[in-house]
Amino acid sequence: MAQVVTAAETLEDKLTQELGYDDHFHEHHHGDKYQSNFLTTYIFSTDHKIIGRQFLITGIFWAFVGAAMSIVFRLQLGFPEADLAWLKPLLGKWIQVNDAGIGKLDPEFYYSLVTMHGTILVFFVLTAGLSGTFSNILIPLQVGARDMASPLLNAFSYWFFFLAGVVMLLSLFLSTGPFSGGWTAYPPLSALGQASDGSKAGMTMWIVSMSLFVVSALLGGINYITTVLNLRTKGMNMWRMPLTIWAFFITAILGVLSFPVLFSGLLLLIFDRSMGTSFYLSEIVVGGQILDRIGGSPILYQHLFWFLGHPEVYIIILPAMGIVSEVLSVHSRKPIFGYRAMVYSILAIAFLSFIVWAHHMFMSGVNPFISNFFVVFTLIIAVPSAIKVFNWISTVYGSNFRFNSASLFALGFVSMFISGGLTGIFLGNSAIDIQLHDTYFVVAHFHIVMGIAAFFGMFAGIYHWFPKMFGRFMNETLGKIHFWGTLVGAYAIFWPMHYTGMAGVPRRYYSIENFDSFRHFVDLNQFITIAAIVVFFLQVLFIINFFYSVFSGRKLTTKNPWGANTLEWTTPIQPGHGNWPDKIPAVQRWPYDYGKDGEEYMPQYVPLRDGEHDHGH
Amino acid sequence: MGAVSSPEFSRNKIHPHKFALWVGIASIMMMFGAFTSAYVVRRSAGNWLEFKLPDIFFFNTVVIILSSVTLHYAYRSFKKGNEKLFKALLLTTFVLGISFVILQYKGWEALNTIGATFTINPSSSFIYVISGLHAAHVLGGVAALLVALAHAFILPFKPTVRRRQRLELVVQYWHFVDVLWVYLIMFFMVQS
Numbered sequence: 001m002a003q004v005v006t007a008a009e010t011l012e013d014k015l016t017q018e019l020g021y022d023d024h025f026h027e028h029h030h031g032d033k034y035q036s037n038f039l040t041t042y043i044f045s046t047d048h049k050i051i052g053r054q055f056l057i058t059g060i061f062w063a064f065v066g067a068a069m070s071i072v073f074r075l076q077l078g079f080p081e082a083d084l085a086w087l088k089p090l091l092g093k094w095i096q097v098n099d100a101g102i103g104k105l106d107p108e109f110y111y112s113l114v115t116m117h118g119t120i121l122v123f124f125v126l127t128a129g130l131s132g133t134f135s136n137i138l139i140p141l142q143v144g145a146r147d148m149a150s151p152l153l154n155a156f157s158y159w160f161f162f163l164a165g166v167v168m169l170l171s172l173f174l175s176t177g178p179f180s181g182g183w184t185a186y187p188p189l190s191a192l193g194q195a196s197d198g199s200k201a202g203m204t205m206w207i208v209s210m211s212l213f214v215v216s217a218l219l220g221g222i223n224y225i226t227t228v229l230n231l232r233t234k235g236m237n238m239w240r241m242p243l244t245i246w247a248f249f250i251t252a253i254l255g256v257l258s259f260p261v262l263f264s265g266l267l268l269l270i271f272d273r274s275m276g277t278s279f280y281l282s283e284i285v286v287g288g289q290i291l292d293r294i295g296g297s298p299i300l301y302q303h304l305f306w307f308l309g310h311p312e313v314y315i316i317i318l319p320a321m322g323i324v325s326e327v328l329s330v331h332s333r334k335p336i337f338g339y340r341a342m343v344y345s346i347l348a349i350a351f352l353s354f355i356v357w358a359h360h361m362f363m364s365g366v367n368p369f370i371s372n373f374f375v376v377f378t379l380i381i382a383v384p385s386a387i388k389v390f391n392w393i394s395t396v397y398g399s400n401f402r403f404n405s406a407s408l409f410a411l412g413f414v415s416m417f418i419s420g421g422l423t424g425i426f427l428g429n430s431a432i433d434i435q436l437h438d439t440y441f442v443v444a445h446f447h448i449v450m451g452i453a454a455f456f457g458m459f460a461g462i463y464h465w466f467p468k469m470f471g472r473f474m475n476e477t478l479g480k481i482h483f484w485g486t487l488v489g490a491y492a493i494f495w496p497m498h499y500t501g502m503a504g505v506p507r508r509y510y511s512i513e514n515f516d517s518f519r520h521f522v523d524l525n526q527f528i529t530i531a532a533i534v535v536f537f538l539q540v541l542f543i544i545n546f547f548y549s550v551f552s553g554r555k556l557t558t559k560n561p562w563g564a565n566t567l568e569w570t571t572p573i574q575p576g577h578g579n580w581p582d583k584i585p586a587v588q589r590w591p592y593d594y595g596k597d598g599e600e601y602m603p604q605y606v607p608l609r610d611g612e613h614d615h616g617h
Numbered sequence: 618m619g620a621v622s623s624p625e626f627s628r629n630k631i632h633p634h635k636f637a638l639w640v641g642i643a644s645i646m647m648m649f650g651a652f653t654s655a656y657v658v659r660r661s662a663g664n665w666l667e668f669k670l671p672d673i674f675f676f677n678t679v680v681i682i683l684s685s686v687t688l689h690y691a692y693r694s695f696k697k698g699n700e701k702l703f704k705a706l707l708l709t710t711f712v713l714g715i716s717f718v719i720l721q722y723k724g725w726e727a728l729n730t731i732g733a734t735f736t737i738n739p740s741s742s743f744i745y746v747i748s749g750l751h752a753a754h755v756l757g758g759v760a761a762l763l764v765a766l767a768h769a770f771i772l773p774f775k776p777t778v779r780r781r782q783r784l785e786l787v788v789q790y791w792h793f794v795d796v797l798w799v800y801l802i803m804f805f806m807v808q809s
Contacts, residue, residue, distance in 0.1 A: 149634070149636075149637055150633070150634065150637060153637075218641070218644055221640075221644075222637050222640045222641050222644070223637065225637075225640050226633050226636050226637040226640060227633075229636065230631070230633040230636055231633060256640055256643060256644045256647075257643065257644065257647050259644070260644045260645065260647040260648035260651065261647055261648065261650075263648055264648050264649075264651035264652050265651070265655075267746065268655070271742065271746060275735065275736065276735075276736040277736050277739070277742040277746075278736070278738075278739060278742070279655075279659070279739055279742060279743075294664065294738075295664040295665075295738055295739055296659075296739060297659055297662050300655055300658055300659055303655075303658060304651055304655060307651065
């Protein structure tokens, strides 16, 4: 086996030398002035591989914070009678201890926790942590570029994200608490400081943080698009790009077109909050006081918000889809089924995502006839989504599947995406929404389809590309425990929520004990909380595995441990600045030639044989 | 900025930085698209204060179009190697750009005088916010022009590929803020 690997590597070097693209890289860099000390190498780096890892580790930090918040509010929901005084050292005044010594979560802070959980997970973890990480690490490596189109702007992209995180983190320590009006920040609640404590300084910092985040997303997106379109290596035409790249590329386009609209909405909100305008505020009475605002429309904010908000859920899920396509194909040792259909369905989903935003607003008073339009287009999204699911299943079907942590999480993604996608068909109907809107059914739907599913895609990507990022493997046993525990645990958390939601249990409520009709859900609520705690500790296990493996994992000894076709595995085990020490390999074929003509795999740099058909044309 | 920006690296017809600027322009257009759509949606909801846009905004449109023309000829003289004309026209563009921002401020003052204040009704609030944000983008362009001026007057005149590409980025962005204003003023005209 070892001999075969050596032979393949010599062939690779030979082909790269003969056919590779020579950009005179080695003549420009005598010694690496960009990575000369610790600070420029690991902190203020402009190298896409470091920036990707910065996104990843920051994302892991935020995932831990956001998940811990959900455990605190789940404790309140599942065990409303329990004594939470033990959390006082951590949460201080947000735990109210009564005369009997029983500690309770402050209701106002409960809303803050729900709001922060949503904001952090949607933006900081599943946008920056997922697409930021993998777009950075994989785009230049897989298209065959030395770095991003503008490495400097790329570094800014990370640092704006970092700053956004700092501002959001600081808002947790305000005496009036962080913002508490829900991650969507609907006015008038978000526009008026008088409305609630969280809408005071907490909301101001929320807007500042989100504006910094928009800048980060735009700088990143502009770079990803330009790199994919302009810096592909010789022979890498668009139809030879791995599906990961297609997914990151379309994700970036969605971000560049939708985040500015969020910024517009937030800017008008800032003026309403601080300058006395009435874009979103109509005649309004707060706490018995009549305000002098007239003529605004809160629905206008919802339109602007969801014009970002809906593409945003695809910004979250498309990178996961791309990663899953690649991981499933590599570990099935089979070509991806329906490559072009996969690309076209990504394009179709991206297009449709811009014309379905009002399905988040069926119940906010939009015209029912306009709703029909949005219902139809929402349901059409099921078509490209189903195409992708069938293609993943067909890729795995009949394959000699390698069961490892990466491929299991990719399979788990498909399972979650089907389960969550089906409930999307329920919720896309405006009539059914009359019963289901703002219930736990919605919570179950989006947590499964874009929360857990995107996390599974992210985990698949981390386990799969960990050797490329850190030159070591993660522990497989811990990885498999992580997978099976999380798969079962995630369904245990969210499956029961469909039932409580169908019965009408509203989301975001501090307590449902006082409703007679929901009293029989007490046990189910406890069960959900216990499952959430178990799943939380399984993620802690993952974090331990991650950091342990960074320093002490099994070392990578060959360049291409999975036998994959894509270009990132042709770089040295620890690629330096510029990724390839000499020439960039030229691409000769599409990336999915697995099990073809008796060869287990054919990397992209291997020329076509006589009479061989190339899928990339 | 590392290996990528050296011209011999790129095998493409369009320089990556230029393409990146186009993508950035697309995202700015989305932002202003959002504002003008919000304007239309909000206007159709009624309770809308009607007023006539002060003439100064139309006069100012001429100023910014003129600045685009001077910049275009500045770029042409740069390519032809006409140093004096290039410097003069670049400076004119810069002065026109600054004048535009000052005149916009005068326009907001004129709006205030006719009673269309910032907070009285969304119809006037929108004008301030949209034209203000546009002015912020023009100021960004003025800053870019300032860098181009510094290059023109401090560095020795050499129409190299690299210098031309840098100038092209400034030209591209400046024409964009010009066209953006023409769109906005036409939008306000059609709407009022």
